Amino acid sequence: MTEARTEVQEVWEPYARSGPARPRLEAMPASGVDLLVAGNAGVSELSEGVTEVTVVPEGSEVGPVRLEWRLPCVDATAFWTPYGNGAGGWLPASWSAPQRIDLSRGAPIAALVGTGDTGLCCFAADRTDVEAGGGVVEETGEFRFWLRADGPLTVRIDTSRRHFGTCLRELTCWWEELLPDEVIVPDAARRPAYSTWYSMHQELSPQRLEEQAALAGPLGMEVLIVDDGWMTADRTRGYGHCGAWDPVSLPDTAAHVEAVHRLGLAYMLWYALPFVGRQSPVWDRFQPYVLDRLDHLDAIVVDPRYPDVRAYLTGRVACAVEEWGMDGLKLDFVDRFHVPDAPAPGPQADCATVDEGVSALLAEIRRRITAATPGAMIETRQPYVSPGLWPYTTMIRAVDCPLSPGENRQHTIDTRLVSGPLAVHSDMLMWHPAEPPEQVACHLINVLFAVPQISVDLRTLTEGQRDALAFWLRVMREHHEVLQLGTLRPARPDLGYPLVRADLGTVAAVARYAALPVAVDGDWRRLLIANADADPVVVLTAGTGTGAARVADASGRTVWQGAIALSGECGESIKVSVPRGGLLTLDR
Incomplete structure (x- = not known):
């Protein structure tokens, strides 16, 4: 323990801009994570893998506090933040410039994501004015988090290794509990x-x-x-x-x-x-x-x-x-x-x-x-x-990203993960007048889990563009509850979310942005699968039973319908052809 404290102290000092000069090392229960604290700290385990740490200034309620923790950076794939840390959420170095977060920029939340989209370590703070840093420690291969605040600070740290979207959702629910009044969204x-x-x-x-x-x-x-x-x-x-x-x-x-x-x-x-x-x-x-x-x-x-x-x-x-x-x-x-x-x-x-x-x-x-x-x-x-x-x-x-569907997707998903009860809107969708209907549909599928904003001259739309726009806006309106309010499970933040799923009650929706298989497990009665990839072969896995299927093209015209088995012999996967910009609807 003495050696660990000395090692962390060496990294702490270059970043210690003010506050107590002698931080203390404390252990988080049942997590394997050590805390380095400047101030008086209280640590409590809320549930398995979820710990709450409260730090107050020494001797008064006024003054700086600081909290640091580390964990082995094993099987890590991405560092997720709502204010962006580079394309793909790559892992920063521990010496990277810190983020100054306040009411008008950023949010006090982040996640270290591992293979299989697990939340290796996710955290949120209870105050909006903090300085935050995080990154890989070159000397040890650990990942280091730290926060500094000018006054009492409470942080929830989740090392439960559940899906990182689940961890972030629970942290934002905690934020909502801290608000004095209910947030009303018309x-x-x-x-x-x-x-x-x-x-x-x-x-x-x-x-x-x-x-x-x-x-x-x-x-x-x-x-x-x-x-x-x-x-x-x-x-x-x-x-x-x-x-x-x-x-x-x-x-x-x-x-x-x-x-x-x-x-x-x-x-x-x-x-x-x-x-x-x-x-x-x-x-x-x-x-x-x-x-x-x-x-x-x-x-x-x-x-x-x-x-x-x-x-x-x-x-x-x-x-x-x-x-x-x-x-x-x-x-x-x-x-x-x-x-x-x-x-x-x-x-x-x-x-x-x-x-x-x-x-x-x-x-x-x-x-x-x-x-x-x-x-x-x-x-x-x-x-x-x-x-x-x-x-x-x-x-x-979402922040401005004209005619950039992949970026719009990443921004809207990032915002959904941190927005709590609020509606999340896409950046305005625009396209060249020569855009084919299939790509117009893909623009909309890329923001399927947000409210679309359209910004093209509607007088100049071709018939195909108009049909694609009307079809996908109808889908997004009719299924807005699952798309906007459903439990969100985005995959692979390191690859820009090539597959995203939302579930709400008996309805589920999946958007496919790359040629990846789609798991059709769960208790859904209706499952929507939107295809924004050029490969029309959608591979269905992990399914059971049969389903009534309808395949629509980018403009909403039915190109095939019938009953399909959701798993082949010996659990083999099923292949369904869904054109680019099209929608597969399964009912059972």
Whole structure:
């Protein structure tokens, strides 16, 4: 034990920026993992393989604490984090730069994943403002985790070796238990949406928007999200006109919103929440309240620690719901409040930290718009996926990845694993006008376990593209409960999730992104198998009994149906031909 303590101490010291200089070594019960603690710690085993560690500063409730633990890095394949650690989640080195996590960027959760998608070690912390690191120790072949916080810290560590998705789901359920109130997500937040960003960028007008809305509804979209460009006549794609938030491109806004409502779509409006631009009439007003200067964006980030800033921003963005009759807000760039070296607040500030200011701002926005419209929605986006934001939002969108289906898949699955009760939206789907229907279907299958946002000019769709879009949006709407709320079991994070499964009650769904066999075990009565791979031969394994099968192509046309045995003689696998972009439905 003395030798182990000396060894860990040598690694600890280069990263110890402040706090007690002499950490103590303690053991986690029944886990084989040693803890290195700076502060007073309490350790308790909650269940087999799940341990809770609470660390408080020595002598008071104020001051830094630090927690480190290691385990043998045996059979490890990926290091999963919600804020990204490189494509494929490769294993970082222990000397990699730490992540500074706060309310507006990242989340205090991570997992070391092993062969067979086992959670070798998963953890989550109870506070959203931590510094975190993790990586392979070159000298020993161990994997090292560490956390630092400025005050009491509770961490749950799961070494149960269950599926890593199961471990992460339980950790996010713990987060939900810590919230003072239930998180309410309106049904509209789980419905397919049309977004204007890729299809129109800033070229907005009521006529263009209503034209797209009229086409979107019959295809299965139920929400219109209007992005940047509505508050300015400038079309140079900068943020210099943010701040006043006057609907320059949407004259007679309330009447326009009502026209979209008559077409059957809810309406959400984009705001770059932290920005005040140089061309804005309120530019000079907010110079005393600058949190950060973004000269390359022609804007400043205003400081939410000041009540004047919060009151102004709340009033401007709530106007969309209170006065214009909209159904929600798309609050963008919340992560720009993440300023590691924020200036000290002035005497007019009433919040000690930026996180406190962000929380107060978003809480007031949510209160105002839900008072006007109880089902009002708020969209936020990766990388601001902190559980501390759950009370103030209804949906999280994947980070921008235009025309990148594999990346969209990884981002939406990563976000699903950490989003708790919130709806998860894809980045907007776009494609070249010459895209074949099969690839349009694959774009949708890649975000099958999220809410799709579509952003193409619907007037220019070919008949095949339109049929594929309508078919898959119908599938996603009809089965949204299992797809969005089912127990998620993504496979192989190191390979970008080439196979993903969700189960809810008697319905299960599988998406196949590579030529991998599909296990058809379980107690399902209906099983959906979507094929996004070029290989049409879908191999079914581990099945029993028989099932009524229907195979549809990318546009939803039936290409084969009949009864099939779910296992061959002596348990052999079964092969079914499912075209690229197609769907196999099994009922039993």
